[in-house]
Amino acid sequence: MTPGRKLLVLALVLVGVTAWFAWQGASGSWQYYLTVDEFMAQGDSLRNVRVRLGGKVAEGTLQISADRRRAAFDLAGTGHRLAVRYAGILPDNLAEGRDVVVEGRQEGEGPFQADRLLTRCASKYEPAASTPTAVGPGEEGG
Amino acid sequence: MIALGQASLLAALVCFGYATFAVVAGGCCRHAGLRRTGLWAWAAGIAALSCVLGVLAWALVAKDFRFAYVAQYCNRLLAWYYALAALWVGQAGSLLVWAWMVAVVAGSFRLAHRRAKEPVLAVVCGVLLAVVTFLTAVMVFGADPVAPSLVPPADGAGLGPVLQHPAMLAHPPAVFFGYALWTIPFALACAAAITGQLDSGWLAGARPWALAAWTVQGIGILIGAEWAYEELGWGGYWAWDPVENGSLLPWLTGTAMIHTALAWRCRGVLKKTTLLLAVATFGLCNFAAFLTRSGIFGSVHEFSRSTIAWMFLVLLGMLALAGPLLVAYRREELRPEHGLGGLASRESLVAISAAALVLLAGIVAVGTLAGPIGRAVAGRAITLGPEFYNTAAAPLALVLFGAMAMVPLARWGGPPQPDQSRRLKVLAALGAASAVLAWVLGVRHAWGVGVAGLAVLALGAMGLAIASDFRSVLSAGRWRAAARLFSARRRQYASHLMHLGFISLLVGIAGSSLGSKSIDITLARGQTFHWSGYAIRLSDVQQEVLPDKHVVQTRLEVQPARGAPFELVPAQHFHFSTREWTAEVAVRSAWWGDLYAVAHGGSGDQHADLTLIVNPLMRFLWASGLLVALGAAAALWPRRRRGVHRPARPKAGTRPEQPPGKPHGLRPHRPELYQGAAGSPAGPQDPGVAPGHRAAATRRHRGFRRG
Numbered sequence: 001m002t003p004g005r006k007l008l009v010l011a012l013v014l015v016g017v018t019a020w021f022a023w024q025g026a027s028g029s030w031q032y033y034l035t036v037d038e039f040m041a042q043g044d045s046l047r048n049v050r051v052r053l054g055g056k057v058a059e060g061t062l063q064i065s066a067d068r069r070r071a072a073f074d075l076a077g078t079g080h081r082l083a084v085r086y087a088g089i090l091p092d093n094l095a096e097g098r099d100v101v102v103e104g105r106q107e108g109e110g111p112f113q114a115d116r117l118l119t120r121c122a123s124k125y126e127p128a129a130s131t132p133t134a135v136g137p138g139e140e141g142g
Numbered sequence: 143m144i145a146l147g148q149a150s151l152l153a154a155l156v157c158f159g160y161a162t163f164a165v166v167a168g169g170c171c172r173h174a175g176l177r178r179t180g181l182w183a184w185a186a187g188i189a190a191l192s193c194v195l196g197v198l199a200w201a202l203v204a205k206d207f208r209f210a211y212v213a214q215y216c217n218r219l220l221a222w223y224y225a226l227a228a229l230w231v232g233q234a235g236s237l238l239v240w241a242w243m244v245a246v247v248a249g250s251f252r253l254a255h256r257r258a259k260e261p262v263l264a265v266v267c268g269v270l271l272a273v274v275t276f277l278t279a280v281m282v283f284g285a286d287p288v289a290p291s292l293v294p295p296a297d298g299a300g301l302g303p304v305l306q307h308p309a310m311l312a313h314p315p316a317v318f319f320g321y322a323l324w325t326i327p328f329a330l331a332c333a334a335a336i337t338g339q340l341d342s343g344w345l346a347g348a349r350p351w352a353l354a355a356w357t358v359q360g361i362g363i364l365i366g367a368e369w370a371y372e373e374l375g376w377g378g379y380w381a382w383d384p385v386e387n388g389s390l391l392p393w394l395t396g397t398a399m400i401h402t403a404l405a406w407r408c409r410g411v412l413k414k415t416t417l418l419l420a421v422a423t424f425g426l427c428n429f430a431a432f433l434t435r436s437g438i439f440g441s442v443h444e445f446s447r448s449t450i451a452w453m454f455l456v457l458l459g460m461l462a463l464a465g466p467l468l469v470a471y472r473r474e475e476l477r478p479e480h481g482l483g484g485l486a487s488r489e490s491l492v493a494i495s496a497a498a499l500v501l502l503a504g505i506v507a508v509g510t511l512a513g514p515i516g517r518a519v520a521g522r523a524i525t526l527g528p529e530f531y532n533t534a535a536a537p538l539a540l541v542l543f544g545a546m547a548m549v550p551l552a553r554w555g556g557p558p559q560p561d562q563s564r565r566l567k568v569l570a571a572l573g574a575a576s577a578v579l580a581w582v583l584g585v586r587h588a589w590g591v592g593v594a595g596l597a598v599l600a601l602g603a604m605g606l607a608i609a610s611d612f613r614s615v616l617s618a619g620r621w622r623a624a625a626r627l628f629s630a631r632r633r634q635y636a637s638h639l640m641h642l643g644f645i646s647l648l649v650g651i652a653g654s655s656l657g658s659k660s661i662d663i664t665l666a667r668g669q670t671f672h673w674s675g676y677a678i679r680l681s682d683v684q685q686e687v688l689p690d691k692h693v694v695q696t697r698l699e700v701q702p703a704r705g706a707p708f709e710l711v712p713a714q715h716f717h718f719s720t721r722e723w724t725a726e727v728a729v730r731s732a733w734w735g736d737l738y739a740v741a742h743g744g745s746g747d748q749h750a751d752l753t754l755i756v757n758p759l760m761r762f763l764w765a766s767g768l769l770v771a772l773g774a775a776a777a778l779w780p781r782r783r784r785g786v787h788r789p790a791r792p793k794a795g796t797r798p799e800q801p802p803g804k805p806h807g808l809r810p811h812r813p814e815l816y817q818g819a820a821g822s823p824a825g826p827q828d829p830g831v832a833p834g835h836r837a838a839a840t841r842r843h844r845g846f847r848r849g
Contacts, residue, residue, distance in 0.1 A: 003482040011493075021533050029530045033513055052525055089753065093303075
């Protein structure tokens with residue numbers, strides 16, 4: 001076997017191994033990532049399934065426990081709202097009107113039980129409000 | 143001012159558009175007059191774009207809210223330097239900064255190579271100018287940085303408190319500057335492929351730019367990681383979020399490209415890979431720079447509504463088509479000059495590293511685009527968690543590490559020489575022993591054990607290569623000769639430094655990700671808590687009201703198991719303007735690890751809610767940036783020129799003695815440089831060659847390469 005062919009075999013093995021590991025990692029960590037509206041529209045099919053939801057903390061609904069370990073609020077999309085209960089350490093900049101991402105599941109008809117809560121610009125930039133063309137109506141000032 | 147900005151922006155577009163045409167047409171038809179007008183237009187375009195940048199910068203510092211951009215990202219309370227930093231917070235401003243950087247970098251490239259030979263130079267400049275024109279056009283048609291406010295507000299929306307950090311002044315411009323610098327290797331690769339002048343001349347021209355781009359971008363990414371580490375308060379530095387991933391993609395392919403370019407230069411192999419990687423790196427820079435600020439990751443739905451998105455998509459599509467087509471068209475010229483010299487030859491190691499890097503980039507890309515991919519395949523967007531990246535990337539990182547570890551004792555064109563091969567075997571045994579030792583000491587993760595073993599192999603190989611290099615001169619006690627050897631092989635030692643940085647990086651990543659521990663506690667005032675070898679006592683909680691914020695400082699007295707006690711003061715700030723809390727973390731750093739403390743909101747005077755995190759070996763991660771910067775500086779430091787090699791400036795086109803066969807002429811062909819060509823895949827290993835024998839080595843090398 002020439003070195004070139006050996007290398008090719010090695011590369012194929014590398015691709016295969018990587019694909020296998022990627023599959024392992026993905027099957028353990030993937031989640032649906034939906035907006036509140038999509039989640040509500042899917043109805044019962046996503047009950048008890050762990051999902052990640054993006055939305056806005058609705059004005060006037062945010063309640064924070066005294067020890068800042070629990071929070072309750074309505075997660076608002078453009079047309080729907082979903083009651084969310086969160087347990088865990090709160091992000092410091094959690095506030096009404098802010099875009100947030102929650103992870104957890106809805107069991108039965110109860111509120112959405114979240115165990116992870118990220119404020120949207122936990123990354124470095126405000127992704128909303130970038131340019132007039134990229135911002136949809138009603139999304140200004142996020 | 144708005145009118146001036148708008149007019150300048152339009153003028154810049156017209157100038158760059160004309161310059162593209164005139165420089166290419168003038169260069170190809172050898173019409174000096176036309177070409178000269180093109181160059182003037184180019185200069186005028188840079189001036190106009192600088193004027194736009196100046197206008198926007200002035201508006202930001204002067205808080206002129208008649209500019210929509212200023213109203214969106216600035217407010218009256220903002221300090222002038224953060225107001226200036228708002229230039230690269232929004233999409234339009236980032237585009238402006240980026241376009242300006244590309245224009246200036248392209249201009250300085252043209253200045254540095256003003257005597258280089260036409261048609262190649264014309265094509266290079268044409269590609270560069272086309273890129274600048276494209277970016278300017280995007281601003282004119284998609285994201286106007288100097289657009290007026292419809293109704294100028296009394297005060298602007300301001301900059302988020304997280305962004306008001308010194309790193310904001312360094313991280314984004316460094317990353318954007320890296321993107322801008324990658325344009326040059328791309329343009330050179332395109333020109334080489336278009337004109338068919340595919341000798342290694344273009345690589346010599348591209349090398350310093352690629353290395354500079356790689357370094358600046360890498361340091362920029364690391365600054366961003368450091369910023370996330372101390373600002374976001376979750377104890378990590380890399381969250382695999384799309385913005386971070388975007389900047390990592392071109393850096394990974396760029397790393398691969400720098401190494402395959404060495405294989406091309408030293409051995410005449412991996413040519414197609416190098417060209418494709420140059421194109422891919424540039425494409426990914428565009429992808430990253432655009433997507434970072436577009437908000438498209440925030441919601442995929444915005445994509446179809448965005449003009450800019452489509453413009454960049456068309457550009458990426460064109461690159462994805464043009465790259466492979468060019469390579470296919472030139473497949474005859476790009477045929478490898480040699481076969482691969484065995485699996486343990488340098489070129490094979492480079493190929494393996496490149497494959498691992500490209501696969502890593504693929505993993506990152508799949509994870510980043512999981513949302514759109516899921517939507518296309520399953521109809522629902524999905525996300526992949528950090529576990530996906532970590533599981534998939536760890537084996538690739540180990541493969542990469544293994545290939546890099548062997549490089550100093552390998553050679554181009556064949557398996558390692560018998561004595562080197564023996565050394566490698568000994569080192570491999572040592573590496574295995576240290577892996578076992580790591581296991582015994584309590585490292586229980588395959589990836590940590592692997593890093594421990596490979597680190598010993600890599601350090602040993604590097605040490606032995608350097609030792610055998612210096613042995614002959616040092617035994618005679620000739621330090622001066624040793625210094626001369628170092629300067630003659632400067633690039634090789636620079637590559638050792640950068641590879642040391644890589645080892646340090648992997649050690650830091652492995653230590654901090656595998657050994658990290660964290661705990662959430664509530665401490666009452668005066669209470670002592672024992673955890674992870676530290677005795678932590680809450681001594682005080684202090685409240686302070688400043689003009690712009692309310693500060694709560696949590697004073698912790700920490701007594702480590704060994705060593706002197708110290709104080710950690712994590713704080714919380716409540717910003718009156720934005721009405722939000724930010725956490726100011728406190729970190730005590732040492733080589734064996736960091737103690738990281740975060741205080742949470744809601745604490746009273748008598749107790750504090752804290753998260754404590756221990757991150758082992760974090761310092762090695764930051765040290766890697768320093769090592770890489772040192773290595774890059776050593777590699778890029780202008781070479782002292784003496785004797786016959788003096789005219790290293792690109793006068794090639796005018797020098798009659800320029801040997802035929804190097805018609806590219808962007809940089810004279812200097813084979814002696816190949817000896818230690820950067821990225822330790824150096825020239826033929828010739829341990830102990832004394833400076834006086836360099837000429838002989840050079841001749842041999844040349845014959846080796848050509849023959």
